[in-house]
Amino acid sequence: MPTVNQMLYLRVAASNPEESEKEYKARIADAEGDTLLIETPIHEPTGRLKKLLLGDELSIYYINETGIKHFFDSHVLGFRDDQVRLVKIRKPDPERITKVQRRNFLRVPAELELAVLTENRERFIAVTDDVGGGVSFLCDSKRDIQVGQRLDCWILLNYKNGAVDHAPFASEVVRIVEMGAGRKQVMSKFTTISDSDRQKIIRYCFERQFDFRNR
Known part of the structure; x- marks a missing residue:
């Protein structure tokens, strides 16, 4: 230590x-x-x-x-x-603590249910693309979401032991990529999240990383 x-x-x-x-x-x-x-x-x-x-x-x-x-x-x-x-x-x-350096911040591919509330009070359900120090998700291109916008979110976490938990947080949109076919990817970083909810997400990420290493 x-x-x-x-x-x-x-x-x-x-x-x-x-x-x-x-x-x-x-x-x-x-x-x-x-x-x-x-x-x-x-x-x-x-x-x-x-x-x-x-x-x-x-x-x-x-x-x-x-x-x-x-x-x-x-x-x-x-x-x-x-x-x-x-x-x-x-x-x-x-x-x-590991002796192996990760080239990127802890972030893993994950398809999780995400409830989103935008600044203009638009509500919708999305599916995440990855999760870690923030979340990326796919949604309809018509959604009024801009870089720098605040999003209030609620993510559903499914653990390996069958337990299900959720974590609310606020995030800031840092990048948007048009994917075609009327879809876009929204990338965001956490701005407000309790320490206990952050630990829930970190636990989920480490479980996912363990799965990938053993494939």
């Missing part, structure tokens, strides 16, 4: 591919319960600080005393103001 004073190296999920590939580093200043408190990340090549926002998805690695990189996913939980501002991030589950 990463410890206080250890250096973390991280990337931040972003709709801009160039931005999402930038690597920042930040020292762990403190730990409390299930959170780590890190200093503001810095981009070493430019010396610029990275302002993190509540809910930002992070892909992180640290190097242990034997020189091995350990990777995990996390997200911003909040902030604490001491002499400097510290960023609270979710402490990793030991079982989900």
Whole structure:
């Protein structure tokens, strides 16, 4: 497990591919319960600080005393103001720390039922295309959805043990792709989601990844 004073190296999920590939580093200043408190990340090549926002998805690695990189996913939980501002991030589950780097943020193909409410109060049911740090879904091209728009959603999750759960969240549309035949793909990122609901989705994603590895 990463410890206080250890250096973390991280990337931040972003709709801009160039931005999402930038690597920042930040020292762990403190730990409390299930959170780590890190200093503001810095981009070493430019010396610029990275302002993190509540809910930002992070892909992180640290190097242990034997020189091995350990990777995990996390997200911003909040902030604490001491002499400097510290960023609270979710402490990793030991079982989900890996020595293998993922090239993309945790996101898996999934056909799940999604209820959507748009800013103009239009309601409809869609089917997801993938899910992870946000959701992509397919819908009718006539739906009035624009990049930057807020969507209030409710997703139905089906687990391997037969259990069914749901998770409400708000998201922001980051990209729209016309698919032809009167359909379009809407890609969004989470903007408001409770930590417990985020964990439900992460659990679902890891189950799906396990299935893919064993095919």
